[in-house]
Amino acid sequence: MKILAKFLAAAFALACSAVAAHAQYPERPITLVIPYGAGGATDIAGRNLASVTPKYVPQPVLPVNRTGAGGVTGTASVANAEPDGYTMMVARVGSHTVNPAMKATLPYSIEDFDYIGVFEINPVVCAVSAESDIESMDDLVSRIKENPGSVSYSSSGVGSLLHLSSPLVIDAYGVEKANEALIHLPFRGGGAAATAVITGNADFICTNSSALAGHIKNGVLRPLLVTTEEPVPGIDAPTVNELGHPELNALVGWSGIAGPKGLPEEVKTKWGEWLQKVGEDEDFLKKARDLGSVPVQMSVQESIDFINNQYEVFRELVVKLGMEVE
Template sequence: MRYRTLFLSIAIFAFSIGTVHAAGFPTKPINLIVPFGAGSTTDLAARSLANAVKDMLPEPIVVVNRPGASGIVAAASVANSQPDGYTMLMSRVSCNGAVPALNKKTPYKVDDFTFVGITELNPFVICVLADSPYKTLDDLIKAIKENPGKLSFGTSGALSMLDIVGMMLLDAAGLPQQAAVSVPYKGDGDAKTALLGGHIQFIPNNLSPMADVMKAGTVRALAVTTKERLENFPDVPTVAEAGYPALSGAVGWSGFFGPKGMDAETVKVYAEMLQKMKNDPEWLKATKLLGAIPNVLTPEESKAFVMKQYADFEALGKKLNIIVQ
């Protein structure tokens, strides 16, 4: 009987340690590493998240921009950091899905992370300047066909989602990848600036950084990759309506990931935080204003989602023969 009582006491004590650990986390500021520059879709999503949860944690989340190599620099730094919950990644479809699927030399694997939660989805819009001669997506494709290698589009790096959507567009039009020139920038915000400056002719960008200039009439969106037209931009046709349904599956996303091997209790703290955030009116409003679709998933759902994305990108890479071994 005494042994049973002692065993129960030890079990209760061990459980209480775990509970205190979770309740006491965090005890210092958390660095949220952003793979792209200030003003990028990821940066905006990270700052919106940090602001939304500032009263849910005893310590702040500090956004740290670490752009480079299509997000590989930031993702690799988080994958190699201590799994203590104090270095987290604002993950993106490019560095956490497309890049490891298409570039086998990437210094981390797709599952080298703790998938705390997907937070939002972000469709793509194919845009040109408002004074561009291209009024429709067909106009743009025709110009590319007639001027092979002359028109250029901006990306946030090789094998970034902007680059991949550009390749998907050319493939859907039956054109070789060399038909248009892919120009890499540090982030989609920089690529947007290049379009506004007339340095490139078009851009397949996330809706978030383009929404303001679309509303202002500075750029013209030729198509959006959603299945239905956007509520805030009802005049923009879907890619299916424009004649390129293969692009309907192109969607960006943001997630809150950590290094592989994080403590289950720490993951629980963060997962519960995200579940509270998804019902926060201010976060929902800010996310929608950025042109994104709120879509908070559990850790289990997030892992399944990412692995499906990885498999889809790998299949696309094989089709286009662009996988780097």
């Protein structure tokens, strides 16, 4: 009996230690992959979120930019990572809806991820350099119609929201074959794409408000429109409703948290709790709103439904504009 008692005690202790070890996630720092370059909307959203995680996450959440191929490189690295919760990512409109909608061959699909939740939505702003003689969307559209193939726009790479948004907006203004009427200049990230317009190396950009708000505030970019029903504080531009194009309200960016498919339930539960706390954090909310972003809290299913709907919308537009990429 004594031997049996010792065996049961040892087994119980071992089981308890295993449970305790399992309950310790995270035991080490968590890598948060940002699949686009510094200064863009994805980078800003991810670093804003990571800046407040020390209040709620017991280990550091370390943002890492893994750029390349318009978000594909970093996103694929997460899809192929060990699903242990130590490699997560900022899922983005470009990486998870535009890229799949545009590119026939990708090293991942939107089903290769476990989604925790969408935490931010960003309206799109079209802007030109403050030194440009283009004062309005009418000026921009007139120039494109008069000289098709002479006006350039910058993006964060093939398959990004920036790549699709400019032709989409110009198409809404009645420019035939909008994709062919513009010169696309891809850069490694939204920050570099915005800089190209500021320095005069590209004529205009259509990207998320968070990536341009600082440049607009500093007076180096002139906003021409914003894809919201109501004006956005700090962005002195007419809304698409005011310009007679309410259909462009569907053109928005978003950021969420995702990990490789097969995450343990504990990891998903803890990330869900952390994301909820971050979404209620006053520092996070203030910074997001100051950039013209809209903080949101979506459940896992709401996020999946939202992402799938975005994919369908963009896929339809890609086909219409002839923007499929092999």
